[in-house]
Amino acid sequence: MLKVTDLEAGYGGSQVLHALSLHVGDGETVVVLGPNGHGKSTLLRAISGLIRPSAGRVEFNGVDLTRLPTEQIVGSGVVHIPQGDLPFPEMTVLENLLVGAYRPGAWSERAERIEKVFHLFPALAERKRQLARSLSGGERRMLALGRGLMSKARLLMIDEPSLGLAPLVTEQVYETIDEIKRSGLAILLVDENAEHVAGLADRMYLLEAGVLVREGAAADLLRDEALLAAYLG
Amino acid sequence: MEILDRLVQALYSGVLNGSVYGLMAIGLTLIWGSLRMLNLAHGALYIAGAYIAYGVLGGLGLPVPVTFALAVGGAALVGLFIQLILINPILEKPGRDSAALIATLAASIIVQSTILLIFGGQTKQLPPVVDGGFKVGTTLISYQGLVVIGAAVVCLLLMTIFLRASRLGLAIRAISQNMDAAKLMGIPIVPAFVVVMVISAALAGLAGVLLGSILFFTPSGGFTPMLMAMVVTIFGGLGSVGGTIWAAYIIGLMESFLAVYVGPSWALPGIFLFMIAMLVIRPNGLLGLGEVRRL
Numbered sequence: 001m002l003k004v005t006d007l008e009a010g011y012g013g014s015q016v017l018h019a020l021s022l023h024v025g026d027g028e029t030v031v032v033l034g035p036n037g038h039g040k041s042t043l044l045r046a047i048s049g050l051i052r053p054s055a056g057r058v059e060f061n062g063v064d065l066t067r068l069p070t071e072q073i074v075g076s077g078v079v080h081i082p083q084g085d086l087p088f089p090e091m092t093v094l095e096n097l098l099v100g101a102y103r104p105g106a107w108s109e110r111a112e113r114i115e116k117v118f119h120l121f122p123a124l125a126e127r128k129r130q131l132a133r134s135l136s137g138g139e140r141r142m143l144a145l146g147r148g149l150m151s152k153a154r155l156l157m158i159d160e161p162s163l164g165l166a167p168l169v170t171e172q173v174y175e176t177i178d179e180i181k182r183s184g185l186a187i188l189l190v191d192e193n194a195e196h197v198a199g200l201a202d203r204m205y206l207l208e209a210g211v212l213v214r215e216g217a218a219a220d221l222l223r224d225e226a227l228l229a230a231y232l233g
Numbered sequence: 234m235e236i237l238d239r240l241v242q243a244l245y246s247g248v249l250n251g252s253v254y255g256l257m258a259i260g261l262t263l264i265w266g267s268l269r270m271l272n273l274a275h276g277a278l279y280i281a282g283a284y285i286a287y288g289v290l291g292g293l294g295l296p297v298p299v300t301f302a303l304a305v306g307g308a309a310l311v312g313l314f315i316q317l318i319l320i321n322p323i324l325e326k327p328g329r330d331s332a333a334l335i336a337t338l339a340a341s342i343i344v345q346s347t348i349l350l351i352f353g354g355q356t357k358q359l360p361p362v363v364d365g366g367f368k369v370g371t372t373l374i375s376y377q378g379l380v381v382i383g384a385a386v387v388c389l390l391l392m393t394i395f396l397r398a399s400r401l402g403l404a405i406r407a408i409s410q411n412m413d414a415a416k417l418m419g420i421p422i423v424p425a426f427v428v429v430m431v432i433s434a435a436l437a438g439l440a441g442v443l444l445g446s447i448l449f450f451t452p453s454g455g456f457t458p459m460l461m462a463m464v465v466t467i468f469g470g471l472g473s474v475g476g477t478i479w480a481a482y483i484i485g486l487m488e489s490f491l492a493v494y495v496g497p498s499w500a501l502p503g504i505f506l507f508m509i510a511m512l513v514i515r516p517n518g519l520l521g522l523g524e525v526r527r528l
Contacts, residue, residue, distance in 0.1 A: 070416040087411075088411055090406070102403075
């Protein structure tokens with residue numbers, strides 16, 4: 001489904017990602033695990049076109065996305081939910097969700113999609129007329145996820161959804177992602193905490209200093225004790 | 234009776250001023266909110282509207298309402314060209330803030346010089362859409378004035394609905410609040426900028442056409458309305474549409490009340506003094522509420 005080959009990217013003169021290759025299959029949940037500042041967000045930003053890769057190739061269902069503008073990448077079904085939510089603060093919850101359905105294919109189905117999102121996140125339904133900036137941290141994260149689901153996503157890329165959340169809320173967020181996973185959507189999740197994603201991941205990659213150092217079935221990697229020591233903290 | 238007469242006079246011209254300022258300022262604030270650019274060509278678009286109407290009327294002799302519609306379309310077209318030829322090429326370049334300032338200033342000079350070449354520098358005036366008027370006390374209220382007020386109110390309402398309820402309007406607000414997130418929603422940024430510029434130019438052109446039948450104008454006549462629109466935009470909190478509409482009427486009324494009760498020469502200095510005071514107390518503008526409000 002998603003196939004990344006020898007991807008290189010960075011900011012200005014400094015290269016962050018080095019010849020990075022990974023793939024995500026249909027309906028698969030893949031987790032890229034790595035410490036902060038090792039290129040997890042850069043990876044997602046390079047795939048979604050927010051930064052331009054300097055080399056390599058990003059393919060989605062056989063289509064080359066590498067140098068397409070972000071809106072076309074989103075249009076093809078690769079939807080990126082960035083770190084720190086980036087909600088539209090002066091819009092209501094409902095308006096935020098509607099913007100998520102901006103692409104023509106999604107816009108015509110926006111009413112049903114909103115129903116689905118509200119079903120998944122009842123808290124958002126209660127606050128639909130509230131401005132996004134008045135939401136709590138957990139609700140904002142839910143809104144960001146819901147907004148991502150409004151577009152006709154076929155692959156959801158989620159950037160560290162637990163960042164800055166209280167433990168209880170964190171648990172809810174991962175439960176929701178599990179529910180999204182069970183609906184059959186492919187997920188590429190980047191995270192720094194192995195414990196959070198243990199029950200979620202089908203396959204995992206370990207990212208260190210912009211290089212993927214290990215790959216394997218989640219169950220195998222999680223059995224590796226040296227690794228757990230490094231990533232469970 | 235004289236007290237009442239002065240009050241009617243101040244209210245009528247205040248609402249009239251406010252309507253025109255609103256039309257002008259909403260375009261400036263839209264561009265500021267989404268492109269983060271101060272459009273110094275806004276006054277030129279205003280005066281382009283008035284001159285296109287003047288030219289069409291003299292050259293083709295079409296009915297006044299058709300002429301006005303053509304003039305608004307013409308101003309929108311000038312805005313489209315400015316965006317495509319001068320602004321789009323510098324959007325992704327480093328130092329685009331000052332580049333955009335210079336580019337819009339250049340656009341303004343080009344438009345004004347073109348007008349000067351075609352029409353010369355003499356003052357012109359447009360005929361009113363409707364003749365006549367009526368008196369309230371000693372104040373003459375012209376039907377044309379009411380047309381201006383009505384058109385402005387309708388346009389400002391339509392803009393508000395457009396930004397709140399339409400797909401494109403939501404996209405424009407999204408861009409103004411968080412550009413990266415807007416990109417990730419699949420919104421094409423540059424085409425949205427073009428739409429913003431065309432709408433903004435059309436509104437400036439409409440203001441020019443409407444006011445052209447009340448005031449005399451010359452090729453550089455867009456400067457003062459643009460200056461007032463900037464005051465209104467800053468007063469309303471840069472980039473806030475709701476704040477801008479309120480600010481337009483408050484500034485318009487303040488100007489006319491100062492003119493009627495203190496003296497005409499006090500109107501502008503009074504407004505600028507007030508603005509300085511307000512910027513000290515509420516640096517983010519009228520509706521800033523302690524933070525910058527966006528579209």
